[in-house]
Amino acid sequence: EIVLTQSPGTLSLSPGERATLSCRASQSVSANYLAWFQQKPGQAPRLLIYAASIRATGIPDRFSGSGSGTDFTLTISRLEPEDFAVYYCLQYGSTIRTFGQGTKVEIK
Amino acid sequence: QVQLQESGPGLVKPSETLSLTCNVSGGSMRNYYWNWMRQAPGKGLEWIGVVYSTGSTNYNPSLKSRVTISLDMSKNQFSLRLFSVTAADTAVYYCARSQWLDSWGPGTLVSVSS
Numbered sequence: 381e382i383v384l385t386q387s388p389g390t391l392s393l394s395p396g397e398r399a400t401l402s403c404r405a406s407q408s409v410s411a412n413y414l415a416w417f418q419q420k421p422g423q424a425p426r427l428l429i430y431a432a433s434i435r436a437t438g439i440p441d442r443f444s445g446s447g448s449g450t451d452f453t454l455t456i457s458r459l460e461p462e463d464f465a466v467y468y469c470l471q472y473g474s475t476i477r478t479f480g481q482g483t484k485v486e487i488k
Numbered sequence: 489q490v491q492l493q494e495s496g497p498g499l500v501k502p503s504e505t506l507s508l509t510c511n512v513s514g515g516s517m518r519n520y521y522w523n524w525m526r527q528a529p530g531k532g533l534e535w536i537g538v539v540y541s542t543g544s545t546n547y548n549p550s551l552k553s554r555v556t557i558s559l560d561m562s563k564n565q566f567s568l569r570l571f572s573v574t575a576a577d578t579a580v581y582y583c584a585r586s587q588w589l590d591s592w593g594p595g596t597l598v599s600v601s602s
Binding site for chain 1: 523525532533534535538546548549582587588589590591592593594595
């Protein structure tokens, strides 16, 4: 089973700043099958990025994903007020899917 | 646009079976993966398992002995059964489509309590 470790646990930033979130896998993620989700309180997660770098339908281009193998990054170029939320990564390259523990992006 | 909706009892007694259904509308179930996840109060996301449109399944090893996921494409739905539940199974349960979980249901809270 692949373990995903997200860092930092909490990111305190101001609107307009750049956010960089990390997701590190315990072993290589097959075909870079890594996705990122945003979750707000009381809501279901929303897909942002899949296959490490492909933006899902309707996702603003301030969200970008990069990385390969075991190291992946989600970047939010300029934080908007609605971007403050919890972000999760998911690997779906193995038959057993696993999530990271989440990174909370909070207003500084 | 595909929509998913979870349904089932909101309260289950300890040692009993949790049963949920995910109804799929606005799209075909063929050639897709259909997943169940859960999120305990204040905690992160946990993947429970997946059923492919052929009926083949994979489960989280930590739950495998207690879980069954099945598919009924004639009814546009798939189901989760979790046996011998305890308070630790109290969570919001979500269903989602595809390998990369591109569409989710809103979730349903299931509490395990006597």
